[in-house]
Amino acid sequence: MGEITEHDVVAAITAEGGTARLLGGRAIHALCGEALPAPLRRPSADIDLVINGRSRKALKTAMAALSCQPEQEFNLLNGKERMIFYAGDTKIDIFIDVFRMCHTLQLGNRLELHPLTLSPADLLLTKVQVVRAERKDFSDAAALLLVCGLGQGTQGAIDTGYLAKLLGSDWGFWRTATGTLRALGERGADICGVELTPALERHVNELLHILETAPKSLSWRARAMIGERSPWYELPEEPDTDHLPNHA
Amino acid sequence: MTVNFARKATGLVRQAGAKDVFVYNVNFINIAIGVAFMFLFMPNGSYPGVNIYISTILCTLFVLPTSLVYAMFASAMPRSGGEYVYVSRATKPLFGFVASWNYTIWCFFYIGVPAAFLGKYGISALFRELGVSFSSSSMTNWGNWFTTPFGTALTGTVLIIIFAAVFIYGVALYMRIQNLLFVIASVGLAITAVILLQHTPADTLTAFNHYAGTFTGKPDTYGAITANLGKGVVSEAPFDLKQTLISMTWPFTVLGFSIASAYIGGEIKGANRSQMIGMPGSLVYSAVWLLIISFVTLHAFGFVFLGNVAAVTPGNVNLGFTPTFSELAAALTHNIWLVLIIGLSFALWTYAWLPIYILTCTRNLLAWALDGLAPGKVAEVNESTHSPLIAIVVSAVLGTGFLWLYAYDSAFSTISGFFGQVCGTFVLTSIGAILFPYTQKDMFEASPVAWRIAGIPVLSIVGVLSLIGMLVIAWAFLNDPQSGISFSNPFMLYVNLGVFLSGFIYFYATKFIQARQGVDINLAFAEIPPE
Numbered sequence: 014m015g016e017i018t019e020h021d022v023v024a025a026i027t028a029e030g031g032t033a034r035l036l037g038g039r040a041i042h043a044l045c046g047e048a049l050p051a052p053l054r055r056p057s058a059d060i061d062l063v064i065n066g067r068s069r070k071a072l073k074t075a076m077a078a079l080s081c082q083p084e085q086e087f088n089l090l091n092g093k094e095r096m097i098f099y100a101g102d103t104k105i106d107i108f109i110d111v112f113r114m115c116h117t118l119q120l121g122n123r124l125e126l127h128p129l130t131l132s133p134a135d136l137l138l139t140k141v142q143v144v145r146a147e148r149k150d151f152s153d154a155a156a157l158l159l160v161c162g163l164g165q166g167t168q169g170a171i172d173t174g175y176l177a178k179l180l181g182s183d184w185g186f187w188r189t190a191t192g193t194l195r196a197l198g199e200r201g202a203d204i205c206g207v208e209l210t211p212a213l214e215r216h217v218n219e220l221l222h223i224l225e226t227a228p229k230s231l232s233w234r235a236r237a238m239i240g241e242r243s244p245w246y247e248l249p250e251e252p253d254t255d256h257l258p259n260h261a
Numbered sequence: 262m263t264v265n266f267a268r269k270a271t272g273l274v275r276q277a278g279a280k281d282v283f284v285y286n287v288n289f290i291n292i293a294i295g296v297a298f299m300f301l302f303m304p305n306g307s308y309p310g311v312n313i314y315i316s317t318i319l320c321t322l323f324v325l326p327t328s329l330v331y332a333m334f335a336s337a338m339p340r341s342g343g344e345y346v347y348v349s350r351a352t353k354p355l356f357g358f359v360a361s362w363n364y365t366i367w368c369f370f371y372i373g374v375p376a377a378f379l380g381k382y383g384i385s386a387l388f389r390e391l392g393v394s395f396s397s398s399s400m401t402n403w404g405n406w407f408t409t410p411f412g413t414a415l416t417g418t419v420l421i422i423i424f425a426a427v428f429i430y431g432v433a434l435y436m437r438i439q440n441l442l443f444v445i446a447s448v449g450l451a452i453t454a455v456i457l458l459q460h461t462p463a464d465t466l467t468a469f470n471h472y473a474g475t476f477t478g479k480p481d482t483y484g485a486i487t488a489n490l491g492k493g494v495v496s497e498a499p500f501d502l503k504q505t506l507i508s509m510t511w512p513f514t515v516l517g518f519s520i521a522s523a524y525i526g527g528e529i530k531g532a533n534r535s536q537m538i539g540m541p542g543s544l545v546y547s548a549v550w551l552l553i554i555s556f557v558t559l560h561a562f563g564f565v566f567l568g569n570v571a572a573v574t575p576g577n578v579n580l581g582f583t584p585t586f587s588e589l590a591a592a593l594t595h596n597i598w599l600v601l602i603i604g605l606s607f608a609l610w611t612y613a614w615l616p617i618y619i620l621t622c623t624r625n626l627l628a629w630a631l632d633g634l635a636p637g638k639v640a641e642v643n644e645s646t647h648s649p650l651i652a653i654v655v656s657a658v659l660g661t662g663f664l665w666l667y668a669y670d671s672a673f674s675t676i677s678g679f680f681g682q683v684c685g686t687f688v689l690t691s692i693g694a695i696l697f698p699y700t701q702k703d704m705f706e707a708s709p710v711a712w713r714i715a716g717i718p719v720l721s722i723v724g725v726l727s728l729i730g731m732l733v734i735a736w737a738f739l740n741d742p743q744s745g746i747s748f749s750n751p752f753m754l755y756v757n758l759g760v761f762l763s764g765f766i767y768f769y770a771t772k773f774i775q776a777r778q779g780v781d782i783n784l785a786f787a788e789i790p791p792e
Contacts (some may be wrong), residue, residue: 070644085631089640090341090528091273093431093647113274249272251528 017079017100018036019043019060023129025079026064031071032124036112036139037061040130041153045160052206053156055149060105063112065121072096072107081105115246116142116186134172134227138179141190141197151197151204158216159209163223173220177227184236185245187224194221227242275530282441282529282539283546290547293450293610294375295515296554297382297585305570306493307743308508310501313555319505320512321548323733324519325541326726327687329715330694331520332540333720337697337708339508339532341632342522342628343621351693351700354783355768358634360693362764363685365625367678368618370454372660373667376417376612379394380407383608384416385582390591390604393475396666401476405581414668417612418661424616425657428623429648435616442609449606450554453590453600456558460593465562472592477579481568486573495568506733510741512551513734514676517683519544524621533709558586559594591705615660622656623649634771675745680738681757685764694724 019028019039026033035043038057042049048165064072076083078097084097094113098105110121118138131139140146140154157171162168196215201210229237236245301311306393334347349357349687362676388404406412427435455687460468466483471480487494522529522539530533558567567586575583584592587607591600627649630640643650698718705711705718711721738744745753777783 050294069647085640086341086527086627089627089631089642089649091640095273114272248530249274 017060017081017103019062022060022062022075022105023077025075026062026068026071027072027085029148031064031068031075031193033064033068033072033107034061034124035061036063036108036136037106038149038153040136041156042199043134044130045156048160049156050159050205050209052204052209053152053159055152060100060103061108062105063110063120063124064202065124066110066196066237069109076105080116080127099102105207112139113247114139114142115144115248116183116187118142120192132169132172133157134175137171138176138190142186143193144248146193146196148204150193151200153198154193155201155205155209155213158220159205159212162241163216163219171220173223176220180224181227182230184229184233186239187233191221191224196223232248244256269391271649275397276433276528277436277525278530279535279538281440282535282693283543285436285525285617286519286521286539286543287444287547288439288613289505289518289521290515290543291610291613292515292547292550292554293446293513293587293607293611294378294382294557295547295551297587298514298557299551299555300306300567300586300742301583302511303508304495305562305571306495306568308501308504309498310504311508311689312500313504313508313559314552315500316505316508317512317516317548317551317555318742320509320516321544322511323509323730324517326519326723326730327542327691328519328541328544328732330691330720330727332536333710333723334665334690334697334782335523335526335529335540335695336533336535336710337705337720338772339526339529339536341527342626343432343520343526343625344626344686344693345417345502345625346526347523348689348693348696350704351697352689354632356689356693358629359761359764360686360689361625361629362767363761364682365622366763368622368625368759369417370615370663370667370678372421372622372656373417373664375612375618375664376415376420376660376664376666377786378611378614379608380413380416381582381583381611383577385609386585386588386591387604387608389581390588390600393472393592394595394597394600396475398412400474401581408582410668414665417664417668419663420612420615421619421657421661424619424668425653427557427616428619428653429646429650432647439616446606446609446613449602449609450550453587453603453606454554454557455779456590456593456599456603457561457586460561462561462563462566465589465593467567469589471568473580473584476581479578479646481580482580483569485578486569489573489577490569491586493572495565495572497564509737509739509743510676510679512548513737514679516544516548516551517687517734519547521621524624530782543581553588553769558589562589577663580677584679589669609693619653619656619660621627623652626652626655633775633780634768656739677738677745677757679736680744680746680753681760683731683735683738684757687763688728688735691724691727691731695721696728697721697724 019035023033023035037040037059038055039060068219079100081098081100084099088096089236094109094111096107097228098107108120110119112120118135120131120135123132123135130136137154137157140150143150157173162170163173180190194217197204198214201213205213290468299313303311303316338346338350340346343361345357345361347357348360348687356539385404385407388407389401393401394406407416427438469495470480470482479485515570519540522536526532526536571583575581585607587603591603596602626639630637639652640649641651698721710720714722738746748754772782
């Protein structure tokens with residue numbers, strides 16, 4: 014059997030009656046396809062997926078069928094929301110219902126919006142929630158904005174109504190997302206090249222305007238009064254475990 | 262294929278932060294139970310010339326290096342399983358397993374002990390305090406019921422079930438509950454200290470007689486106590502260093518265990534900072550509290566009074582059970598709300614060891630199972646609860662068994678298991694710390710604790726100090742007439758030895774069984790291969 018692809022994994026889980034959607038770099042490639050501008054193409058080693066809680070059994074069966082090896086200790090300690098498997102050297106990173114990084118996204122009920130990946134709006138949120146965004150995060154966010162564009166509803170574009178509502182109820186997430194978008198706007202030429210920069214800046218500014226002017230909840234306003242005096246995000250750890258003992 | 266923990270992970274928000282770790286370790290030290298033990302056992306005449314403050318300070322100094330050893334190991338190897346991971350990599354898998362086995366078997370036992378404490382020391386005292394406040398003899402009798410073997414065991418069983426259920430739901434829930442209860446318990450302890458500080462022996466004797474007289478039926482209960490003790494009445498003796506050193510066993514029962522977070526190392530955010538603050542930080546914090554509460558208790562009641570109350574057999578003077586410092590403080594106030602806060606907050610301290618022992622046992626079982634040293638079923642995630650249900654249930658069931666044993670067999674009502682943990686586990690871990698920078702050079706150099714003084718690894722230096730400290734503590738246990746460990750009555754010494762040696766038998770038996778099935782468990786202990 015050749016190298017397992019993200020399509021194989023999603024198909025295997027679906028065949029077992031589960032629901033799985035891609036996120037991360039491979040999702041951007043799958044969603045944008047040939048429309049993805051050359052400067053924004055990047056290799057993606059891992060397969061990142063979201064499943065809903067009802068698909069656990071399907072996941073387990075599918076992983077066994079694909080001869081994927083579980084990361085036992087990680088899955089034991091974190092299996093409620095997160096699991097890791099390996100297909101050869103390829104890591105399959107699975108989020109269950111929840112995407113918990115710098116900020117938390119509830120995704121269990123949003124998997125049906127797109128047949129293969131998360132919706133463009135949710136994909137964008139997974140990128141702009143990063144407090145210390147790296148080039149790949151900016152690149153993926155730029156790709157989504159340039160290829161999918163902004164719109165209302167769920168017809169292939171980034172649903173600004175959903176973003177405005179979600180971020181309008183969570184000041185911390187709003188603060189990080191708008192900060193990351195501003196940084197993206199400033200780095201446009203570096204990220205996607207001079208030619209695409211005006212379009213990117215237009216999308217970024219439009220989205221920022223929407224997020225700035227959207228109605229805000231009472232809890233958003235209350236948290237905004239505290240502002241940056243109190244931490245508003247988590248910092249996920251990127252465990253440098255190469256020097257550590259094996260435990261599996 | 263063997264895969265490695267969280268390699269190439271895109272990031273993970275771990276469940277416990279620095280604050281959680283600090284509270285976790287302070288709870289495992291258990292300030293209130295520490296003071297209660299110290300005043301129940303140290304001034305009762307067993308250690309003539311003892312100085313409680315010096316004993317506490319010396320104990321802190323002797324156990325601090327061990328706390329640092331665990332904290333540095335936890336920084337270098339942020340994995341769950343404590344010394345099982347550390348010692349197996351620093352020396353040989355056999356010693357890592359034996360150190361862990363020894364600690365874990367006693368942990369199973371000590372799941373039961375704090376479960377018993379809730380009824381025995383916590384609820385019993387609360388009911389008696391309220392019984393006196395409300396002039397209700399039935400409430401006082403209820404308090405006495407909680408100290409009976411059945412009352413103690415039943416209450417503890419319910420508590421074990423509750424915490425097992427919490428852990429089945431998840432560690433994050435436990436941390437939230439822990440932090441909330443810790444605040445209440447700490448506020449109550451501070452209030453207790455303030456009340457004690459406002460009194461001196463000039464008025465506390467009258468208050469005690471008034472309080473105790475309501476259920477002993479003796480208006481001069483303290484007089485009855487001294488009369489009952491006769492020649493055994495406690496008196497103050499000149500300072501004696503040897504007796505003070507031997508009595509360190511009592512502060513050690515709490516201060517020796519600032520290391521709880523080592524066993525959940527894989528679930529802690531920012532392991533380096535969290536563990537370095539959480540272990541030695543919690544030790545120093547708790548030691549200061551022990552000194553403060555000891556001071557205000559002695560200030561209020563005096564050494565001789567506390568010694569006589571601790572020395573008398575409670576049934577001889579209708580006391581039912583010996584009052585702790587907390588109940589004595591409650592006797593000094595007529596404010597029902599203060600009585601309630603003092604009693605409730607003390608009750609919240611009594612069982613604080615219990616959930617941590619359950620989690621420790623669970624994580625150690627998982628670590629063994631992942632390396633093939635326990636049945637694989639133990640490390641399976643339950644489909645319904647999405648948690649390691651079997652490991653949690655095994656811990657809870659064994660803990661409940663030990664609870665009933667402890668409740669009904671006085672031979673186990675000792676602190677002798679701590680001796681086993683010192684000799685069989687902490688000593689091995691100290692040796693592991695000395696060797697680690699030399700046997701695992703690459704791992705040590707890549708760790709955040711690759712510090713040196715004059716070219717010598719700090720971990721090795723601290724390991725030597727830890728070894729010395731643990732040997733001194735072991736000496737104290739062997740000489741302490743109340744530790745349950747002695748050569749003249751060696752039953753618990755044999756039990757300790759048996760627990761330790763059984764680890765070797767288990768390891769070799771498992772290795773043999775696995776080898777017959779074609780599994781080489783040594784492979785599980787290999788280093789991560791280079792990418």
